[in-house]
């Protein structure tokens with residue numbers, strides 16, 4: 001019901017043969033039937049579809065990966081570190097480009113759609129973050145857990161977190177190799193912040209166990 005009528009700008013042979021004017025698309029196809037919104041004249045025209053290039057995409061998530069493909073506008077330049085929404089049969093995934101493969105197994109930092117063989121990506125919309133939890137009282141052992149959080153979740157050194165039945169205070173953040181814009185690959189000053197999708201591992205003081213030792 002609410003499907004919007006597609007509109008295109010093409011020349012109208014009746015009222016505007018030289019300048020494009022807005023037409024409604026009545027019947028899409030190779031020869032598209034359109035109606036001029038200025039004079040209501042209906043005619044057939046050929047509409048140029050934007051050209052796209054199909055690129056193979058490898059998506060990795062939590063140590064597993066799968067292959068799919070995506071259409072990239074011809075001439076568009078892609079670069080490592082860029083993020084885009086990938087339409088897969090299962091879901092829309094926000095992914096980050098980790099590597100671009102062009103001919104001869106080369107891996108340039110950026111490339112034009114036509115030159116790209118494979119776009120290597122990882123999912124950043126929702127990520128697993130490894131956390132090393134150091135016990136507070138020396139009785140317990142160091143634990144390693146994985147937390148699942150939105151990619152844009154912010155972790156800050158010195159801040160206390162309450163996630164998935166775990167309570168801890170962030171002491172240090174080790175960033176992933178593809179994280180950009182931080183200046184360092186380790187953050188350990190109060191108020192240093194990183195997004196979950198950029199984090200390789202969090203180091204934290206375990207407060208879960210000390211909650212018990214209050215007794």
Ligand SMILES: [Zn+2]
Pocket residue numbers: 012013014015016036037038039040041
């Ligand atoms: Zn017209």
